Amino acid sequence: MKIADESAAREGISVRELIDAAGRAVATCVSRNFQNEGRVAVLAGKGNKGKDALAAARILSAKGWDVLIFAAVEDEDDSRGLADFDPTGCDLILDGLLGAGLDREVEGVVAEVIDKANASGVPILAVDIPSGVDGRTGQVRGAAIRASLTITFVLRKPGHLLLPGRDLCGAVTVAELPMPGAAMAEALDDASPTYANEPALWRAYASAPLSAHHKYDRGHAVVFSGGMAQTGAARLSAMAALRGGAGLVTMFSPASALLVNAHHLTSIMLKRCEAEDLAGLLEDKRLNAFVLGPGYGIGERARQATEAVLAAGRRLVLDADGLSSFKEEPEALFAAARRAVTDQPTLVLTPHSGEFARLFPDLAADKALSKLDQAREASARSGAIMVLKGADTVIAAPDGRAAINATGTPWLATAGTGDVLTGLIAAQLAQGVPSFEAACLGVWMHGKAAEHFGPGLISEDLPTCLPAVHRELASLSAEQAP
Known part of the structure; x- marks a missing residue:
């Protein structure tokens, strides 16, 4: 000024x-x-x-x-x-x-x-x-x-x-x-462009399905499930992806968890996926957006699946255990992300502050950096879209663009709500929304869903509030129509 x-x-x-x-x-x-x-x-x-x-x-x-x-x-x-x-x-x-x-x-x-x-x-x-x-x-x-x-x-x-x-x-x-x-x-x-995460930023991409559309026009999202006792987080992501607008959602499940997942899933499809199955499953080009991390488990299995999805040129939202699996060698993740970039970043990272500190310890420890600075520098370093979560979530792109979110309520501070966010972002990626705008739109929808529900929110409530968010988006689009 x-x-x-x-x-x-x-x-x-x-x-x-x-x-x-x-x-x-x-x-x-x-x-x-x-x-x-x-x-x-x-x-x-x-x-x-x-x-x-x-x-x-x-x-x-x-x-x-x-x-x-x-x-x-x-x-x-x-x-x-x-x-x-x-x-x-x-x-x-x-x-x-x-x-x-x-x-x-x-x-x-x-x-x-x-x-x-x-x-x-x-x-x-x-x-x-x-x-x-x-x-x-x-x-x-x-x-x-x-x-x-x-x-x-x-x-x-x-x-x-x-x-x-x-x-x-x-x-x-x-x-x-x-x-x-x-x-x-x-x-x-x-100055690097900095925005409030509001509809003017991404409204052009928040379109409702047309009468002539079929489900494959809206993309096919995939969520990786954890083992038999760790399936709930992945199901939250999968339901959010479906409610968020993806035309189809499939859960990739290890054999040990197939029966548990089959018992709970109806509109979400289910496929067996062990390490040896993944390459064959990735041959289906219709599978265009992936979620890995919620309840998946930390370790080599997560690292290999992450690198395989990125190497196949698919867009991926990496969260939770997926992020923590790279805490000892974050540069391996960043290198895989940079190799996968085409016209835009392929990888979206969604860390909370603790996960961020594991991947970017120097940035997290630098008190001279604002949250906006941290997200922007982490995105440039990793080659990924950065969604640094919190009540003031910051979304940043490697080209320097960043947005600060203001939707949501304190009731979002409860277990599982981050898993819902990963599914919402994947839904936008599946529908072909550019990566930065997809992350911004998913974060905005996540906060709006919480606002529609109000006090007492738990993670399972968020997908049920998404129809109201879609109606709100439709009304915003109608206001802009010529």
Whole structure:
């Protein structure tokens, strides 16, 4: 944004004009969300964020608000110092202390003011991003405002979507500024594309079946099952793949688990698959998307199956035991993934933080890297699409594209929900969706299914919620129709 401001000045838009526009946007946001013209405490730091807040304060005062200004730099506007901040009797606190480019720990009087504001119980409107949140990483730098509402400008920052920043923002509103398009283009010229994982990113690929389609038009997904006592996770993946849109789903099962799986499966097909059977089964080119890992077991068998699927040019979602099987030699996995790449990555990795640390110990240990940085660097290193799971799942591609997800609920933190996610991603791969968009769409659907169910969710509930997610996708597509 600093580069954009400087470029805008060369285009004839001064920083003063941008500050005035930001102040008007903040004041409008206050008027829309806080109806009573009461008392507002304005916390103003030294930078442009503080100037935005002061510009808003002048407008709010003219509209009838009782404005109290507490500023890092006292001036002729009858402001008081930050140390004098007292929220008693205030109806609103306007946070203009520290901007998104924060590069130090918050301490001293500013930290005290933040703690006092949070403890007051007064609603807080944060300008740009809650003070104390690093706009690049979403991390808290010592202390941070807990906002009811955040208004940012032109574009969101990663810190609005990455945790814990996302939880501290409250609802986020994006306001336009008179920023020339050329200025933003210059600012973003050297940046790797980063997106919110929202329908605009992949809507063109989220199509419903047509009347003329048959099941093979929607792809054939395969899920590898574990042994007799480890079949449940694979069945969760298989059902999610079928509910997620794949035309057919087959489970590859070892002989020891055939009867167990046959007892539970109806719409999902079943084939015997021992190590010696796999090469012959892979000759069927209709089998175009695979899941390996959930309940499969850790070891050489998983490594060999992974490498065989990739060598056959099939797209593969590798999770759980499949990931852990390569913890001693991750480069063997990465080499297999790079060999399999054609016009796009063939492999999708879906680690949680512990699995990620086993494959990428140096990246996991580097505290200077945000989750976004970690996923992006891991994807470039491995040649795979990276789905770094969590409440703020990040999806990254080797070409530098990345998306941050915001769907879901805390109830997803329960056993088996990751197995459902692998099946959902495989369903999109089976239908021919490009690998990055398939991962993004699967992650979004997974979170939306949880939202449709609500509290009390367990993993078996997620596939039953997918019809509602498909209806939501259909409605989004209808809204975009000419």
